[in-house]
Amino acid sequence: MDIDLLSRLSTEVGPSGFEDRVRRVIRGLVSDYADDVRVDNMGNLIARVGDGSFKVLISAHMDEVGVMVSHIDQRGFLRIVPIGGLDPWTLLDKELIFMGKDGDVVGVVGVDPPHLRKEKPPSKFEELYVDAGFSSRDEALKNGIMPGTPGTFAGSFRQRGSVVIGKAFDNRVGCTVLIDALKSIRNKVGGDVSLYFAWNTQEEVGLRGINAVVHQVNPNVAFIVETTVAADVPTSSEDVWVTRLGGGAALRAFDRSMITNPRLLSVAIEVAESSNIKYQVQVNPYGGTDAGVIHMYGTGVPSLVISTPARYIHSPASLINTDDLKQVEDLLKTLLLNIDVIRSKALISE
Structure with a gap:
């Protein structure tokens, strides 16, 4: 092993x-x-x-399983669609890593903090957005992120005895x-x-x-x-x-x-x-x-x-x-x- x-x-x-x-x-x-x-x-x-x-x-x-960028708005936020069997709630507030044309780019699936939240968290993919810190659509494109860019979870790997998480x-x-x-x-x-x-x-x-x-x-x-x-x-x-x-x-x-x-x-x-x-x-x-x-x-x-x-x-x-x-x-x-x-x-x- x-x-x-x-x-x-x-x-x-x-x-x-x-x-x-x-x-x-x-x-x-x-x-x-x-x-x-x-x-x-x-x-x-x-x-x-x-x-x-x-x-x-x-x-x-x-x-x-993963995601793909489907749209980038004028403020640089990404919309995504699933690749494979993913429930939207598994992505909330999670880091995603995108395979950009010029290198990997990390973003987070945005969720309002509890004290600002007026509604339930998003439950559909069309309600999710990814924040990679871009200030505009042009900045996202310049960083190699565009519609069609794939991504997945930015996970870690940990072991404790016979237990492994990743x-x-x-x-x-x-x-x-x-x-x-x-x-x-x-x-x-x-x-x-x-x-x-x-x-x-x-x-x-x-x-x-x-x-x-x-x-x-x-x-x-x-x-x-x-x-x-x-x-x-x-x-x-x-x-x-x-x-x-x-x-x-x-x-x-x-x-x-x-x-x-x-x-x-x-x-x-x-x-x-x-x-x-x-x-x-x-x-x-x-x-x-x-x-x-x-x-x-x-x-x-x-x-x-x-x-x-x-x-x-x-x-x-x-x-x-x-x-x-x-x-x-x-x-x-x-x-x-x-x-x-x-x-x-x-x-x-x-």
């Missing part, structure tokens, strides 16, 4: 469609460990290990897991197997980047590494927790985009139990992942989502337990080292 790497990726700026900085970091870390590395026109980074005919896709999306854990945690897996097992998978590690783009705006990946790879089986909702907090009853911190790797059985291949899920549970890897089965009544696209490709691709539980995703600060992260890392590597078991038990042959 590389917490320093997670910190580096988490604090990088990379909303959907603008993942270049994140990709550059990852590419620099994995190029020496793969047989082939390429970037496609969607910005996906694909690293291949091995040259066998049985293709295993392991993916994690690089993008994070932004963009969805899904820089998954990106970190893939890097660890590639480096750890690149010389341990042989035969007619090839592994395709994909750090893909634009998941948060509709599973877009993975479409290009799956067409290039044409996988036989896929593992999607994610960060998922942990709602084990005082405001939620236990029946809607979805996952909980400290419960181990989350194996998704169901969401709105996919019903997990039961044979593959069963094999994953068998592997986890035989390897003493802590896991929890997740039934998610909402949301979806890149698996929703992958599993329907071609004649069908058995796909499994393995997630690290996180509280408060899609906000300036999420919270994870590093014990859960380690279980995810261990389970993914163990599954990849047991591909023959998956081929014999999880794929339909009759």
Whole structure:
């Protein structure tokens, strides 16, 4: 587990469609460990290990939720629209960092102080404005900020023991897991197997980047590494927790985009139990992942989502337990080292 790497990726700026900085970091870390590395026109980074005919896709999306400047008024205040699933209230009085043409610019989502407030705080995106300290529209433009400029939370990264708090854990945690897996097992998978590690783009705006990946790879089986909702907090009853911190790797059985291949899920549970890897089965009544696209490709691709539980995703600060992260890392590597078991038990042959 590389917490320093997670910190580096988490604090990088990379909303959907603008993942270049994140990709550059990852590419620099994995190029020496793969047989082939390429970037496609969607910005996906694909690293291949091995040259066998049985293709295993392991993916994690690089993008994070964010915003885009939609308008600048004459006094230099910015209006914004969401990139991905963001609730307006998560932005109130928060710092945002914008990827300006001439460098990053930090602004704050303005909210009247309580003693001046006459109405409830804004609750819609069209009511929000960002104050970057500009005195005019021209000053904003001169600083490289214009309609179309992307931005996201200006988050921090903190650790206390097994507790880690930071932004963009969805899904820089998954990106970190893939890097660890590639480096750890690149010389341990042989035969007619090839592994395709994909750090893909634009998941948060509709599973877009993975479409290009799956067409290039044409996988036989896929593992999607994610960060998922942990709602084990005082405001939620236990029946809607979805996952909980400290419960181990989350194996998704169901969401709105996919019903997990039961044979593959069963094999994953068998592997986890035989390897003493802590896991929890997740039934998610909402949301979806890149698996929703992958599993329907071609004649069908058995796909499994393995997630690290996180509280408060899609906000300036999420919270994870590093014990859960380690279980995810261990389970993914163990599954990849047991591909023959998956081929014999999880794929339909009759």
